[in-house]
Amino acid sequence: MTETVLEIDGVSKSFGDNKVNDAISMTLARGEIVALLGENGAGKTTLMSILFGHYTPDEGCIRVAGANLPAGRPRAAIHAGIGMVHQHFSLAPNLTVLENVMTGTEKLWSLRSETGRARTKLKALAERFGLAVDPDARLGDLSVGEQQRVEILKALYNDARILILDEPTAVLTNLEAETLFGTLKEMARQGLSLIFISHKLDEVMAAADRVVVLRGGKVVAERRAAETSKAELAELMVGHRVARPIRDAHERGEPVLEAAAVSVRIDGVDRLKEASFRLHAGEVLGIIGVSGNGQAALASLLSGTLARSSGDILLYGEAIGDLSVADTVASGIGRIPEDRTREGAIGEMAVWENAVLERIDEPRFSRRGLVDRSAAIAFAETIVRDFDVRGGGARTRTRLLSGGNMQKLILGRNLAERPRILIAAQPARGLDEGAVAAVHARILEARKAGTAVLLISEDLDEVIGLADRIQAIVGGRLSPPVSADEVDARALGLMMAGAWKKEAA
Amino acid sequence: MRFERREHRPLALIVLTPLLAVAAALALSGLLIAAAGAPVLEAYWRILVGAFGSRLSATETLTRATPLMLTGLAAAVAFRARVWNIGGEGQFYLGAIATAAVGSQLLSGAPGYLSIPLLLISGALAGMILLIVPLWLRLRFSVDEVVTSLLLNFVAVLVVSMLIDGPLKDPLAFGWPQSQSVADAAMLPKLVARSRLHWGFGIAVVLAFVVHFVQSRTVFGMKSRAAGLSPDGAVFAGVPLARTLLLVACLSGGLAGLAGAVEVLGVKGYVTTDLSPGFGYSGIVVAMLAGLHPLGVVLAALFTATMFVGADGMSRALKIPTYIADVTVALSLITMLVAVFFAQYRIRR
Numbered sequence: 001m002t003e004t005v006l007e008i009d010g011v012s013k014s015f016g017d018n019k020v021n022d023a024i025s026m027t028l029a030r031g032e033i034v035a036l037l038g039e040n041g042a043g044k045t046t047l048m049s050i051l052f053g054h055y056t057p058d059e060g061c062i063r064v065a066g067a068n069l070p071a072g073r074p075r076a077a078i079h080a081g082i083g084m085v086h087q088h089f090s091l092a093p094n095l096t097v098l099e100n101v102m103t104g105t106e107k108l109w110s111l112r113s114e115t116g117r118a119r120t121k122l123k124a125l126a127e128r129f130g131l132a133v134d135p136d137a138r139l140g141d142l143s144v145g146e147q148q149r150v151e152i153l154k155a156l157y158n159d160a161r162i163l164i165l166d167e168p169t170a171v172l173t174n175l176e177a178e179t180l181f182g183t184l185k186e187m188a189r190q191g192l193s194l195i196f197i198s199h200k201l202d203e204v205m206a207a208a209d210r211v212v213v214l215r216g217g218k219v220v221a222e223r224r225a226a227e228t229s230k231a232e233l234a235e236l237m238v239g240h241r242v243a244r245p246i247r248d249a250h251e252r253g254e255p256v257l258e259a260a261a262v263s264v265r266i267d268g269v270d271r272l273k274e275a276s277f278r279l280h281a282g283e284v285l286g287i288i289g290v291s292g293n294g295q296a297a298l299a300s301l302l303s304g305t306l307a308r309s310s311g312d313i314l315l316y317g318e319a320i321g322d323l324s325v326a327d328t329v330a331s332g333i334g335r336i337p338e339d340r341t342r343e344g345a346i347g348e349m350a351v352w353e354n355a356v357l358e359r360i361d362e363p364r365f366s367r368r369g370l371v372d373r374s375a376a377i378a379f380a381e382t383i384v385r386d387f388d389v390r391g392g393g394a395r396t397r398t399r400l401l402s403g404g405n406m407q408k409l410i411l412g413r414n415l416a417e418r419p420r421i422l423i424a425a426q427p428a429r430g431l432d433e434g435a436v437a438a439v440h441a442r443i444l445e446a447r448k449a450g451t452a453v454l455l456i457s458e459d460l461d462e463v464i465g466l467a468d469r470i471q472a473i474v475g476g477r478l479s480p481p482v483s484a485d486e487v488d489a490r491a492l493g494l495m496m497a498g499a500w501k502k503e504a505a
Numbered sequence: 506m507r508f509e510r511r512e513h514r515p516l517a518l519i520v521l522t523p524l525l526a527v528a529a530a531l532a533l534s535g536l537l538i539a540a541a542g543a544p545v546l547e548a549y550w551r552i553l554v555g556a557f558g559s560r561l562s563a564t565e566t567l568t569r570a571t572p573l574m575l576t577g578l579a580a581a582v583a584f585r586a587r588v589w590n591i592g593g594e595g596q597f598y599l600g601a602i603a604t605a606a607v608g609s610q611l612l613s614g615a616p617g618y619l620s621i622p623l624l625l626i627s628g629a630l631a632g633m634i635l636l637i638v639p640l641w642l643r644l645r646f647s648v649d650e651v652v653t654s655l656l657l658n659f660v661a662v663l664v665v666s667m668l669i670d671g672p673l674k675d676p677l678a679f680g681w682p683q684s685q686s687v688a689d690a691a692m693l694p695k696l697v698a699r700s701r702l703h704w705g706f707g708i709a710v711v712l713a714f715v716v717h718f719v720q721s722r723t724v725f726g727m728k729s730r731a732a733g734l735s736p737d738g739a740v741f742a743g744v745p746l747a748r749t750l751l752l753v754a755c756l757s758g759g760l761a762g763l764a765g766a767v768e769v770l771g772v773k774g775y776v777t778t779d780l781s782p783g784f785g786y787s788g789i790v791v792a793m794l795a796g797l798h799p800l801g802v803v804l805a806a807l808f809t810a811t812m813f814v815g816a817d818g819m820s821r822a823l824k825i826p827t828y829i830a831d832v833t834v835a836l837s838l839i840t841m842l843v844a845v846f847f848a849q850y851r852i853r854r
Contacts, residue, residue: 305740325743343741348734358742366724
């Protein structure tokens with residue numbers, strides 16, 4: 001084996017009574033890609049935060065190239081050549097790519113900025129690792145995948161030799177993820193060492209040389225990727241076998257929600273172009289596409305937070321104007337937003353407040369402007385119980401829930417009301433296997449009960465597993481629907497690339 | 506070193522940290538007092554005597570606390586919803602001058618039970634209008650209300666200057682720029698006879714409880730908190746953002762305007778340009794001290810007024826420069842803010 005560049009030795013960390021990391025030890029060799037696999041809450045992100053100096057370990061130490069890394073000092077970690085690519089990017093959307101990359105590298109009081117040199121270095125790095133981006137583009141204008149490239153480039157720009165990626169594919173499409181893995185392998189070939197955090201088995205098998213499995217804050221196994229299987233890893237990760245639920249045959253009902261050539265224009269850009277679909281009761285209609293192709297506009301439009309610029313929307317057979325949020329809630333449309341921490345829930349508010357906020361004006365939760373707390377808390381407690389929300393009760397601050405439990409809360413407040421329509425945007429994004437299975441099972445249950453589900457997703461497996469019919473979204477246009485039984489992953493891939501026949505229906 | 510938010514705050518901590526802060530402030534100002542050649546321990550005693558030693562000083566402290574409670578509530582209400590109202594001072598003055606104008610011109614003959622409520626309302630309305638402008642600019646053109654509300658303070662004070670040297674000038678004031686007085690019948694009754702303490706104090710305390718109730722129990726309180734914490738989340742949940750923030754602005758501006766009205770009707774009866782020794786700005790400090798909690802505002806305003814009045818008494822009694830009193834006040838506010846911070850966060854290394 002080649003030289004060891006990084007050693008994590010017996011690291012433990014507790015938050016209150018909760019031991020998040022328990023005597024974790026692992027190593028990383030030069031030119032190696034190690035996957036840190038584990039469910040949400042297994043302690044992966046905490047471990048990496050300790051490594052990067054965001055947290056101080058209670059016990060244990062970290063050695064980079066044999067030298068002890070001082071604990072709790074991000075700057076020391078950067079100096080030692082550790083770069084971190086966060087799950088939620090730490091970039092400024094109003095700066096250009098180049099400015100973002102340079103931020104923090106120059107002395108605050110230096111009079112001039114070495115823009116020219118930085119540009120050359122950035123270009124060289126981009127070329128060397130195949131990470132093409134325009135240095136002068138405003139970051140906010142880039143797609144999520146491109147923003148991630150910038151984040152990686154930023155780490156490389158700081159001369160990182162050890163790169164940590166926290167759930168790098170959580171925000172990417174399959175295609176983007178494959179490109180990313182190509183890049184990672186190229187970086188490893190050129191002598192960089194990488195750790196990537198993941199809970200997705202496919203990508204761990206595809207990209208890693210070695211897999212370290214975390215469960216409940218402990219290292220439970222370590223395998224060479226070539227010598228293990230997805231099944232074994234899944235079992236190690238969750239401790240028991242899980243299977244994602246798959247839809248069964250089921251008669252669909254009447255159309256309940258229709259869009260006829262609906263366009264949405266925001267700031268002069270057409271986000272949705274003459275999109276049409278027809279959603280029936282008791283079916284799941286999957287909208288698949290690479291992120292940034294109009295999904296956000298479609299979801300916001302149907303969630304009542306965005307106005308259309310042309311076209312018609314028919315709800316239960318009647319043409320309606322623009323939906324308001326109040327309309328959607330009142331007419332039985334459940335909504336799961338794409339970004340649960342930004343739109344789906346307000347972290348600083350209690351679980352019960354998030355459970356009832358969108359229905360607070362209904363007489364059962366408020367009378368003459370006064371909140372009926374006991375009714376609201378009772379409602380929230382039902383959701384917590386029925387939807388297995390763990391990590392807190394109705395009075396817990398929502399921020400303290402893990403992503404999966406927050407999603408169960410959001411799903412619960414919608415499904416508890418037996419909606420006739422459910423708009424689900426990326427409902428399982430960023431969740432661990434156990435939570436994904438739970439969310440999928442709930443969606444299928446709703447379908448069986450007659451709910452019409454519009455599933456907007458970038459995950460092929462998810463769409464194939466759940467949807468009865470599938471439409472692709474490309475550049476704001478929707479393809480004609482195809483029956484899920486008649487397509488395979490390859491055909492869907494072609495559709496997501498925009499290859500569909502205009503006349504097909 | 507980093508700061509972590511405390512998820513659970515032990516009661517002892519909440520009680521102890523402010524006491525420690527006061528001790529630290531006194532210790533620091535003790536250095537200055539010693540340097541000025543005065544006995545330090547006696548100086549401390551004088552602060553207490555100055556603020557509460559007699560009926561006169563105690564009522565004076567409470568009188569001073571009254572406008573601070575109202576401007577403090579104004580800031581707390583706005584900041585909770587992330588409306589950065591820095592314009593309390595201007596709203597205070599506009600509320601005061603509106604009260605003096607309506608009281609001296611329109612309602613000079615009206616009985617108290619009619620004129621007092623109407624005058625309080627006119628003061629509140631004037632304050633509201635002065636905050637609605639910056640908020641509308643923010644909603645319509647994304648203009649930062651920190652800047653606009655702050656700058657409107659100066660506009661408001663100049664408008665007041667103009668009015669009391671022009672149309673509202675009191676001809677009996679020997680040429681001093683001073684507004685005409687409201688009728689005696691419109692003055693707030695005294696809470697304690699032969700003192701300056703008036704019913705405005707009661708109004709302020711009651712309003713603190715009202716605001717607390719509104720924030721914690723009403724739909725509006727919940728929506729305005731959501732709007733402040735996460736505009737995107739609030740919009741997704743169907744909270745009408747613009748309308749909610751406008752209501753918050755009305756409440757906040759109204760409270761600051763009411764502070765001006767109460768000060769006119771309770772203490773002076775007329776307006777001069779030194780009616781407020783910075784009540785609007787101190788209200789921001791009071792709100793921060795209180796952690797934006799309406800009931801905390803009552804305590805924070807009392808504390809601030811105690812330091813103002815007590816330190817003043819100290820410097821007079823011991824013949825030490827008055828600036829030491831100012832420094833003591835400033836130090837106690839700073840240490841209190843630090844203490845409030847550490848009650849909410851812990852240090853991690």
